[in-house]
Amino acid sequence: MNLAMITIYGVHRSRASRNIWLAHELGIPFKLVPVIQHYRLKEPIPADVVHTKSPSFLKVNPNGHIPTLEDDGLVLHESLAINLYLAKKHGGPLAPSNVGEDGLMGMWSLWAATEVEAHSLSIAQNGPTASAIDALRAPFAVLQEALPNGFLVGDRFTVADINVAEVVRYADGATELFRGAPRVKAWFEACRARPAYRKMWDAREKEPA
Known part of the structure; x- marks a missing residue:
């Protein structure tokens, strides 16, 4: 079956990694248009470098954030929403597989964004501070209880696991959180062991930090 090429604007070292991982899982072809976060660049920025404040990109996403998806005329922003759409x-x-699972996948994606991401990003950027770890203890306990069968929805690996794992990944440096939530640790390690994740991560490691 021929699949139309989707376009993902972003780089592997951004939230576009979530969409790239899913694309590999689904086996769908995509074109990656490199757009770098403006805050990562030093002035003067070369004219040929497209970044999140470049006029050409702002025509695609006026919010000035990556990633953005283009799919047969449809333009979508927000990495977690893009993944839910593609799945x-x-x-x-x-x-x-049904409307109930659809609701659960949306719920877990929003949960990750609202309950986890700000604190996990703080750990990624500043290290495992006491305040960030304390803020994540309750969400990790919730996630621990949600994983008796190893996955979040439908007793199988789904887009919900990708969305939540990619947010939890930012807290990877807080080893005590994972020690205190063994199901979360096992689930997270299983997610990262998937070939599609490794393919994304290997490409990410080749990008400039």
Whole structure:
């Protein structure tokens, strides 16, 4: 089956990693248009470097953030929403099988964004401070209880696991959080062991830090 090429604007060292991982899981072709976060660049910025404040990119995403997806005329922003869309469009075991699973996948994606991401990003940027670890103890306990069967939705690996794992990944340096939540630790390690994740991560490691 021929699949139309989607376009992902971003780089591997950004939230676009979530969409790239899912694209590899689904086996769908994509074109990656490199757009670098403006804050990572030093002035003067070369004219040929496209970044999140470049006029050409702001025409694609006026919010000035990556990633953005273009798919047959549809333009979507927000990495977690992009993943939910792609999973539903392409179907298979990563997608919801009914409206209940659809709701759960959306719930867990929003939960990760609202309950976890700010604190996990703080750990990624500043190290495992006491305040960030304390803020994540309750969410990690919630996640621990949600993983009796090893996955978040439908007793199988889905887009919900990708979305949540990519947010939890920022807290990887807080080893005591994972020690205190063994199901979370096992689930997270299983997610990172998937070939599609490794393919994304290997490409990420080749990008400039």
